[in-house]
Amino acid sequence: xxxxxxxxxxxxxxxxxxxxxxxxxxxxxxxxxxxxxxxxxxxxxxxxxxxxxxxxxxxxxxxxxxxxxxxxxxxxxxxxxxxxxxxxxxxxxxxxxxxxxxxxxxxxxxxxxxxxxxxxxxxxxxxxxxxxxxxxxxxxxxxxxxxxxxxxxxxxxxxxxxxxxxxxxxxxxxxxxxxxxxxxxxxxxxxxxxxxxxxxxxxxxx
Numbered sequence: 578x579x580x581x582x583x584x585x586x587x588x589x590x591x592x593x594x595x596x597x598x599x600x601x602x603x604x605x606x607x608x609x610x611x612x613x614x615x616x617x618x619x620x621x622x623x624x625x626x627x628x629x630x631x632x633x634x635x636x637x638x639x640x641x642x643x644x645x646x647x648x649x650x651x652x653x654x655x656x657x658x659x660x661x662x663x664x665x666x667x668x669x670x671x672x673x674x675x676x677x678x679x680x681x682x683x684x685x686x687x688x689x690x691x692x693x694x695x696x697x698x699x700x701x702x703x704x705x706x707x708x709x710x711x712x713x714x715x716x717x718x719x720x721x722x723x724x725x726x727x728x729x730x731x732x733x734x735x736x737x738x739x740x741x742x743x744x745x746x747x748x749x750x751x752x753x754x755x756x757x758x759x760x761x762x763x764x765x766x767x768x769x770x771x772x773x774x775x776x777x778x779x780x781x782x783x
Contacts, residue, residue: 604639607638615630616660617660627661638651649682655675694742697737703772728760729762754774
């Protein structure tokens with residue numbers, strides 16, 4: 578029995594080592610930069626409107642190829658969002674800065690010229706560092722006279738990525754992200770405010 582346990586443990590160890598080496602051999606790294614449009618989807622917020630504004634993201638990614646046709650690609654991006662809130666007919670300038678971490682399951686097609694077309698889908702999370710109404714000089718992450726801050730720091734949602742990689746490892750890509758969580762704090766009642774963003778970018782894989 579002891580010999581059997583040793584054989585099983587050794588087999589498991591060899592399998593894990595083999596998988597680790599295989600992943601290491603098929604792992605690459607990259608950098609990317611995006612320009613995008615962001616706003617909020619509002620529900621039951623009378624007198625409020627949200628309009629798209631221009632922002633951008635910059636960061637890096639890790640690509641783990643499990644086969645010629647499938648990969649996992651986690652990313653870490655610093656994200657700047659500009660948009661406008663119209664509150665009772667008055668324009669308010671909103672600016673957000675934070676980090677996004679999407680993880681894509683990627684299907685890819687490699688052509689005879691070593692180009693790749695790819696599409697990915699997966700979850701994403703984000704954490705905010707700053708969210709300000711610049712018109713009213715309010716920090717939406719601080720308690721401004723109430724018991725709760727106006728907005729929450731975190732969000733989770735889904736993300737979709739499509740792109741094309743050239744033979745020299747330069748990429749062009751587009752993505753869409755939609756947040757599931759209500760960004761209004763717990764005192765919001767039935768009102769909802771959710772993130773959405775669209776982006777176009779370039780990347781390079783080493």
